[in-house]
Every structure is written in structure tokens, then in C-alpha cells.
Amino acid sequence: MSCAPTKNKADYTLYLVTDRTLMTTDTLEQAVSQAIDGGCSIIQLREKDAYSRAFYETACRLRSLTRARNVPLIINDRLDIALACGADGVHLGQKDLPCKAARAILGKDFLIGVSAATVEEAVQAEADGADYLGVGAMHVTATKTNTRPVTPLLLSQIKSAVSIPVVAIGGINEHNIGELQNTGIDGVAVVSAILSQPDIQKAAQLLRQKAEELFHG
Amino acid sequence: MSCAPTKNKADYTLYLVTDRTLMTTDTLEQAVSQAIDGGCSIIQLREKDAYSRAFYETACRLRSLTRARNVPLIINDRLDIALACGADGVHLGQKDLPCKAARAILGKDFLIGVSAATVEEAVQAEADGADYLGVGAMHVTATKTNTRPVTPLLLSQIKSAVSIPVVAIGGINEHNIGELQNTGIDGVAVVSAILSQPDIQKAAQLLRQKAEELFHG
Numbered sequence: 001m002s003c004a005p006t007k008n009k010a011d012y013t014l015y016l017v018t019d020r021t022l023m024t025t026d027t028l029e030q031a032v033s034q035a036i037d038g039g040c041s042i043i044q045l046r047e048k049d050a051y052s053r054a055f056y057e058t059a060c061r062l063r064s065l066t067r068a069r070n071v072p073l074i075i076n077d078r079l080d081i082a083l084a085c086g087a088d089g090v091h092l093g094q095k096d097l098p099c100k101a102a103r104a105i106l107g108k109d110f111l112i113g114v115s116a117a118t119v120e121e122a123v124q125a126e127a128d129g130a131d132y133l134g135v136g137a138m139h140v141t142a143t144k145t146n147t148r149p150v151t152p153l154l155l156s157q158i159k160s161a162v163s164i165p166v167v168a169i170g171g172i173n174e175h176n177i178g179e180l181q182n183t184g185i186d187g188v189a190v191v192s193a194i195l196s197q198p199d200i201q202k203a204a205q206l207l208r209q210k211a212e213e214l215f216h217g
Numbered sequence: 218m219s220c221a222p223t224k225n226k227a228d229y230t231l232y233l234v235t236d237r238t239l240m241t242t243d244t245l246e247q248a249v250s251q252a253i254d255g256g257c258s259i260i261q262l263r264e265k266d267a268y269s270r271a272f273y274e275t276a277c278r279l280r281s282l283t284r285a286r287n288v289p290l291i292i293n294d295r296l297d298i299a300l301a302c303g304a305d306g307v308h309l310g311q312k313d314l315p316c317k318a319a320r321a322i323l324g325k326d327f328l329i330g331v332s333a334a335t336v337e338e339a340v341q342a343e344a345d346g347a348d349y350l351g352v353g354a355m356h357v358t359a360t361k362t363n364t365r366p367v368t369p370l371l372l373s374q375i376k377s378a379v380s381i382p383v384v385a386i387g388g389i390n391e392h393n394i395g396e397l398q399n400t401g402i403d404g405v406a407v408v409s410a411i412l413s414q415p416d417i418q419k420a421a422q423l424l425r426q427k428a429e430e431l432f433h434g
Contacts, residue, residue, distance in 0.1 A: 051312040052294055077269055080296035084318040095268035101301040 007111050007131055010072050010088075011041035012167050012187035013215060014208045015134075017076070018046050022196045028058060029065055035194050036069050038204025044091050044113075044189070046076035059085035074113060079105060089113060091134065094121065099128035113167075117150055122158045122166075130164060134189055137170025138180075156183040174206050181214050224328050224348055227289050227305075228258035229384045229404035230432060231425045232351075234293070235263050239413045245275060246282055252411050253286050255421025261308050261330075261406070263293035276302035291330060296322060306330060308351065311338065316345035330384075334367055339375045339383075347381060351406055354387025355397075373400040391423050398431050 016035045023031055032043055045062050047055045059075060063085045066073040074089045075082035079102055082090040089111025092099055099114050106112065113132045114125035122133055135158050136150050149170070150158075159166045168180055169189035177188060188211055197203035233252045240248055249260055262279050264272045276292060280302045283290040291306040292299035296319055299307040306328025309316055316331050323329065331342035332351045339350055352375050353367050366387070367375075376383045385397055386406035394405060405428055414420035 052314050053312045056314050056318065078295075078297060080300075080314060080319075080322070083297075083322045084314055095270045097269050097273050097297060097301055101273065102297075105297070105300045 007109065010111065010132070010165075012132060012165050013211050014040050014204065015042045015044065015167050015169075015187055015189035016040040016194055016204075017044045017169070017189050017191045019191045019195060020047070022192045024196060024198065029061055031195055031200055032062060033065060033069075034200040035204045036066075036071055038194070038201040039208030040071070040194070040204050041187075042072045042074065044074040044076055045087075046091075048076075052078070052081065056081050056084055059087065063087060072111065074111065082110075089131070091115070099125055099130050103129035115169075116158065117148075119154075119158055119161045122162050126162045126164050132165040132167060132186075133158070133162065134167050134169045135159075135185075136168055136189075138168050139171025139176065152179050152183050155180070155185060159184040174203075174210060177207065177210050177214065185215060187211060187215060224326065227328065227349070227382075229349060229382050230428050231257050231421065232259045232261065232384050232386075232404055232406035233257040233411055233421075234261045234386070234406050234408045236408045236412060237264070239409045241413060241415065246278055248412055248417055249279060250282060250286075251417040252421045253283075253288055255411070255418040256425030257288070257411070257421050258404075259289045259291065261291040261293055262304075263308075265293075269295075269298065273298050273301055276304065280304060289328065291328065299327075306348070308332070316342055316347050320346035332386075333375065334365075336371075336375055336378045339379050343379045343381050349382040349384060349403075350375070350379065351384050351386045352376075352402075353385055353406075355385050356388025356393065369396050369400050372397070372402060376401040391420075391427060394424065394427050394431065402432060404428060404432060 043066055045059055059081050063073055072088040074091050075087045076091050077096045079090050091113040093115045099112055102112055111131050113134055114130040115134045116122040116125050135155055138150055155168055165186040167187045167189045168185050172188045172190050173193035194200055194203045260283055262276055276298050280290055289305040291308050292304045293308050294313045296307050308330040310332045319329055328348050330349045330351055331347040333339040333342050352372055355367055372385055382403040384404045384406045385402050389405045389407055390410035411417055411420045
């Protein structure tokens, strides 16, 4: 089986998901740039309320920035915007386009991530062609209020049930990241633990260091 | 130049744009089926508030229905859903993905419609690869409240400025459709004048008859 370079090289250790509503810096590009400086290894652009044109324009700006830094760019939900801006992949929630339908459009070289909260969803996503899983929410958060938390035990069961990388998401920060030790996961996805911090680069650095120790130590 | 059969055959005389919030029938499929019975020649699925998964599932159901009736299906805004459900085309507003970016993804055989309210937007859309234009709003409507009406004179100027089909949209009904006589346009797009009527088929029949007389008489 042949894979595109991005798919092979993707480093899930510290995965940043954007959320403009939580930001304190002037622009998303500044925030993402500082997060990469601090050690974020993959960026997901998430824009839930933007018009498609504005979403596309933001995606194009982040594409330039992430390409220059050699960091993969993933677009949340919108396959069309991912294609239009030349992103490396798309992340699909359970209420987004089915993974199988997305894979049929995108071909094998495009990175597809899928959100999963149960072993069943995880196994199904892998069978449908997902390249990695975002599993959570680990904690109830401001960005995801309608979900029941995934326990570290369930997280490790999900990781054991699939052979693709697993990233934990949902309310993870420097204080609670230790709970994820020995779950076997490949990294953590964070939003506010980086984006709402006064020093984004420093916050990312601290999380990167802890994530390295926990997942690759 | 070679075109796909759908692009050549598209009949814009009576173009239905869906809107669930204006419907009185049980399901969108019933409404669309009755509208086709009455003479609607092209269907645009417009879902502004649905999750992608629900939008996709609706699109797949309408794809089956419209294919069986040999009527083109256009998806509003969401190129990815258009591709995933096998639609004939996509309709892009001025706040949606740029036509040029959409054309680059879709190739030449996919039908792309673009909304235009000025001669400049119309000419630009044609230059960017649009196959037809939706021009309006002709009247301020419940579905589009933030636009200045396009006059019949401006509509005819837009039609003269481009060589692609032009469909007028926005508050058009059996009482005011006569204003569009001699504008040179190819058809009318309607929402509530069909979907909110107690007898959808009859409403479509009446509009079809008037549109035939006005635009092909």
C-alpha cells in the first residue's frame, strides 16, 4: 500500500483545533503561528459559523502559513473547502459527511480524521477508511457541551480496538493531561488550553513537553 | 467545446429552490415530487441550518427522486455534498466558495450556477466559469431580507451582458411574473410561490404555463 508523504509523516503529538471565540490574539494566523512555534504538530481549522467564502479565505491563509512551516492542515467538516485550499485533510464528526462518502471523493492520499466516542464508532470509522481518530470529549468543555465524557479506560479500549492513530480531545490541559498516561494514544488535541492562554507559544511548549513524556517517553 | 448532457439539456424555465421552513407538506420529497409533476424543470436543494450528515442524506433522497424523473439536481453552496450525492451541479452565492475555485475542483462537466445582483457580478461569474446565473432578489422576500431589489431593467441589462442562461429569483409569483416579460431571461426560480401553496402541483402548473408564455412564447 502506498501513502502520500503527509499521511505517513503526520505527527499527532500536539494537535491544535482552532476556535476564534476563545482567542485573545489579534488574528488566527498569529495564534496558529505562535502555537506552531511552541510545538503544535498539526492544525485543524474549525469554523462553525462562517460563510463559505470567509471560511475558504481563512483556510487559504492558514494553508500558506502551515505549508511554510511544514505542518499539516486539516479542515473541519468542509471537504469542499479542504479541496479548494489544498489542505492535507479533513476532520469529520459523527454529524458530518460519512467517512466512506468522503473517501470516495478524496481518494486514498487525502488525510481523513473521524470523531469517535465509542469502540463501535471507532471500529466503524477505521473500516470506512479513516486515517486517525479524534476521541472524546474527555471532559465537558465550552466547545462541546452536549457530550458525555470518555473515560481514560474507554480511551484505551478504543485505542486497542483500532490500528490507526488516536488523538484524545475535550478539555485537556496541562493539569489533567497526566490522566492519559498508559492509554496508548498518539497525542492530544487542544483548543482553549493553547488558544485562550496569554502566551500561546509557552502554553504549547509546556503541553508539547508533557505530551512527549506521556506518549513517546 | 464539449459539454456534459445535463449541462446542455438543463431547462431553466421553472426552477424550484427548496426551503423547509416554508413547507406545508409532510416531506421535502413529497413537495419536490409534486412540484416536478406541476412542471418544475430543475431543483435546487437549499439547507442553510442542517448538519452536513442530514444535508447529505436529504440530498441522496432527492438525487434518487430527481434522477428517476430526469430533472437536474443542484445543491446550494455545498460542493462536497453535491459531489457526495452525485448531483448535477452546485449553486454559489456571493458569500459561498468562489466560482473559479469550485470550477477547479469540479471540472468542466459539472453545472455551476452563481448568484448575481449587478452587471459586474454577472460578467465576473461568467468569466469565472459559471454555467448560469441566478439574478435577484427581484422583490424583498422572507428568505432574502438583506438585499436591494433588482429592477426588471437591470435584469435585462444583466441578461444582455452575458451569454449564459439567466434565471430571475426573489419573491416571484403568479401575480408579478408578468413584470419579467421582454427581459430576455430564461426562467424563474421560486420558493414560496410553489412550496407554501396548498396545492403544490397546481401552483407549479400555473407558473409553468405563465413562464412558457413569457419566456418561450
